[in-house]
Amino acid sequence: MGTALPSQPRVLILFNPFAGQAYNLKQTLESAAEIWQNHGWVVELRPTQAPGDATVQAREAASKGFDVVVAAGGDGTVNEVMNGLVGTSTALAVLPIGTVNIWARELGLSMDLRRAATAFLQAQIEQIDVGKAGTRHFLLMAGIGFDAAVTATINPRDKKRLGAIAYVKQALQLAWCFQGVKSHIRIDGKRIRGRVLLVVIGNSQLYGGVVKLTAHAVVNDGLLDVCIIKGRSMLVAPLRLMSVFTRRYNRDPKVEYYRAQKVIIKGKKTFPVQVDGDYLGTTPMNFEVVPGGIRVLVPPSADKSLWCDENSPSNYKF
Numbered sequence: 001m002g003t004a005l006p007s008q009p010r011v012l013i014l015f016n017p018f019a020g021q022a023y024n025l026k027q028t029l030e031s032a033a034e035i036w037q038n039h040g041w042v043v044e045l046r047p048t049q050a051p052g053d054a055t056v057q058a059r060e061a062a063s064k065g066f067d068v069v070v071a072a073g074g075d076g077t078v079n080e081v082m083n084g085l086v087g088t089s090t091a092l093a094v095l096p097i098g099t100v101n102i103w104a105r106e107l108g109l110s111m112d113l114r115r116a117a118t119a120f121l122q123a124q125i126e127q128i129d130v131g132k133a134g135t136r137h138f139l140l141m142a143g144i145g146f147d148a149a150v151t152a153t154i155n156p157r158d159k160k161r162l163g164a165i166a167y168v169k170q171a172l173q174l175a176w177c178f179q180g181v182k183s184h185i186r187i188d189g190k191r192i193r194g195r196v197l198l199v200v201i202g203n204s205q206l207y208g209g210v211v212k213l214t215a216h217a218v219v220n221d222g223l224l225d226v227c228i229i230k231g232r233s234m235l236v237a238p239l240r241l242m243s244v245f246t247r248r249y250n251r252d253p254k255v256e257y258y259r260a261q262k263v264i265i266k267g268k269k270t271f272p273v274q275v276d277g278d279y280l281g282t283t284p285m286n287f288e289v290v291p292g293g294i295r296v297l298v299p300p301s302a303d304k305s306l307w308c309d310e311n312s313p314s315n316y317k318f
């Protein structure tokens with residue numbers, strides 16, 4: 001079970017003025033902060049100055065003894081704040097003003113900022129795992145292959161204008177020409193070879209805000225869940241996705257599912273990598289779990305299937 005916040009927690013809200021809905025929600029964010037102040041929380045609101053600044057500010061806040069740093073932005077901002085808080089005793093929270101807001105959805109938060117702020121008044125602090133891709137931590141997932149190619153090539157103006165639909169548009173455009181890459185994957189002791197379209201290494205379950213590719217992921221089991229979709233062309237992807245949606249992992253020979261502490265991915269060619277929805281770089285890359293790497297604020301609305309209690313470690317068999 002988690003621990004309660006102090007009665008007058010010191011809270012820093014880091015607001016990303018470039019997140020998807022920042023322009024529309026700045027005032028609502030201020031009134032969400034007031035809800036906390038009215039309950040005795042000691043709240044500071046600061047904008048981020050540039051990409052990466054949220055990491056620096058969050059790390060500084062942790063060293064100054066803040067109880068909570070709130071990422072007011074999308075999952076990119078959550079990722080940056082989390083990278084500043086890993087290994088500290090300061091907890092991460094979120095107020096969703098991004099485009100997709102996956103972490104906020106995992107927590108069952110309302111997209112209405114005032115309701116989300118109210119839900120956090122009942123929150124507990126929980127210690128959860130994070131993943132690490134190269135030197136960068138991730139909270140939700142790392143994607144290797146097709147989805148990272150979409151993330152790397154999406155037009156920022158389309159994303160601003162169309163929101164999540166911009167990803168669908170870009171995915172449809174890329175699907176025609178995207179080819180699976182002959183890969184060597186090492187999942188703890190196991191070696192896997194084959195032509196791969198997509199590997200998703202999930203710390204949590206939701207993918208793209210709507211589907212669950214790593215549907216059995218648990219955030220406090222000390223493990224990452226790995227879903228591998230094999231194949232030569234994305235044109236057969238609908239078949240593979242049907243297997244994922246119906247959870248026929250490992251019964252469809254092209255869809256494999258594992259749990260692991262460490263994953264190494266190499267290929268004949270390089271493959272793009274994204275973490276928490278932002279492009280990171282290319283393979284070869286090592287991925288590993290950092291058990292209990294971060295403290296997070298968890299409202300009562302959070303999806304219970306994301307947690308295992310310490311007396312019953314998750315032992316799902318695929």
Ligand SMILES: Nc1ncnc2c1ncn2[C@@H]1O[C@H](COP(=O)(O)OP(=O)(O)OP(=O)(O)O)[C@@H](O)[C@H]1O
Nearest residue numbers: 020048049050051073074075076077098099100101
């Ligand atoms: N002050 C700033 N100026 C420019 N870019 C910034 C600033 N602060 C943060 N960023 C960048 O803005 C980018 C987008 O932020 P974020 O991911 O939070 O929003 P989003 O893309 O709309 O949401 P989601 O990831 O949920 O789709 C991040 O890559 C982050 O590095």
